[in-house]
Amino acid sequence: MELTLVDCVRTGSLVVAFFALLLVDRRSWITADALLSFVVGAVLVAAPQYILDFQVEGTLSPTHLLIARILGIALFTGAIMFWTTRDTWDGTVPITLLMSRVFSCSLIVLAQICLHWGTEKGKKNVNWNYTHITFGMVCNVLWLLLSLVHVLRSSDFSTYPQHNIRINTLLHVDSWLTCLLSALFLAFPDVVLSVLVNSICEDPNVVHLHLMRVIGIHGIGSAIVSLQAPGFLHECDKRVQFVARIIGQVMMLILTASLLYLDRLNLRQAGLVSAVLGPSLLNAMLGYYAGGTANYKAKSR
Numbered sequence: 001m002e003l004t005l006v007d008c009v010r011t012g013s014l015v016v017a018f019f020a021l022l023l024v025d026r027r028s029w030i031t032a033d034a035l036l037s038f039v040v041g042a043v044l045v046a047a048p049q050y051i052l053d054f055q056v057e058g059t060l061s062p063t064h065l066l067i068a069r070i071l072g073i074a075l076f077t078g079a080i081m082f083w084t085t086r087d088t089w090d091g092t093v094p095i096t097l098l099m100s101r102v103f104s105c106s107l108i109v110l111a112q113i114c115l116h117w118g119t120e121k122g123k124k125n126v127n128w129n130y131t132h133i134t135f136g137m138v139c140n141v142l143w144l145l146l147s148l149v150h151v152l153r154s155s156d157f158s159t160y161p162q163h164n165i166r167i168n169t170l171l172h173v174d175s176w177l178t179c180l181l182s183a184l185f186l187a188f189p190d191v192v193l194s195v196l197v198n199s200i201c202e203d204p205n206v207v208h209l210h211l212m213r214v215i216g217i218h219g220i221g222s223a224i225v226s227l228q229a230p231g232f233l234h235e236c237d238k239r240v241q242f243v244a245r246i247i248g249q250v251m252m253l254i255l256t257a258s259l260l261y262l263d264r265l266n267l268r269q270a271g272l273v274s275a276v277l278g279p280s281l282l283n284a285m286l287g288y289y290a291g292g293t294a295n296y297k298a299k300s301r
Contacts, residue, residue, distance in 0.1 A: 044072025091156030104221030182219025
């Protein structure tokens with residue numbers, strides 16, 4: 001495997017951007033993170049082949065494109081949280097977002113290391129190529145380092161009391177539901193594929209499995225934010241997490257409806273997807289309208 005001129009230009013551009021972003025402040029990096037996540041997520045949703053083609057050996061199937069679109073939705077919803085809270089005066093919010101990014105990028109890099117130098121299961125009729133290392137892995141490593149550097153530069157570490165109020169309780173529920181669903185994608189990607197999209201999915205290969213794991217990892221990062229969000233000072237910052245969740249779940253339902261219309265999912269599968277997404281969507285809607293009302297407490301005896 002040899003580096004081509006195009007690979008060198010791509011990797012060199014990432015390194016130059018890395019050093020340039022080291023010079024900016026935390027707010028500027030969070031803004032850049034939001035914009036990059038939005039652009040990459042939008043491209044993955046609209047035309048995923050433009051991001052996958054040059055990193056993959058073999059022909060992409062409709063299932064590859066479907067999974068990439070789900071990943072794009074995950075990135076898009078993360079961008080909403082970063083962008084909306086970039087001007088907050090509560091230092092807990094940006095530090096929590098950046099730490100969630102550190103965790104997710106670390107897990108993605110670990111998955112990429114195992115993918116290329118470990119014992120990744122799955123057929124290799126469609127496989128990741130060397131560009132996935134020189135571009136995809138380098139991008140995640142630099143993303144991780146930038147987020148970590150801006151966390152270490154921060155001096156406003158703090159948290160606030162997590163009062164027994166409805167919005168905090170619903171954030172905890174959101175964290176649990178998101179973590180549970182993400183764990184399925186991360187630990188059992190082949191099972192999720194076989195249950196949800198078995199009518200359009202050939203035998204899972206390493207590209208399928210890795211994309212599924214990355215979706216799960218981004219979901220775990222989002223669950224970390226929901227877990228810490230009850231310690232945010234302002235309710236508006238807490239509510240943004242519910243807004244992002246609602247938009248993401250609605251986009252997933254629209255994607256499911258389009259697949260059902262195109263006869264690429266049957267009614268049973270579409271119903272299963274809706275049943276899986278329903279509790280999270282309902283909880284997010286309740287959380288968006290919940291306020292600082294105290295939870296019900298039974299009278300002490």
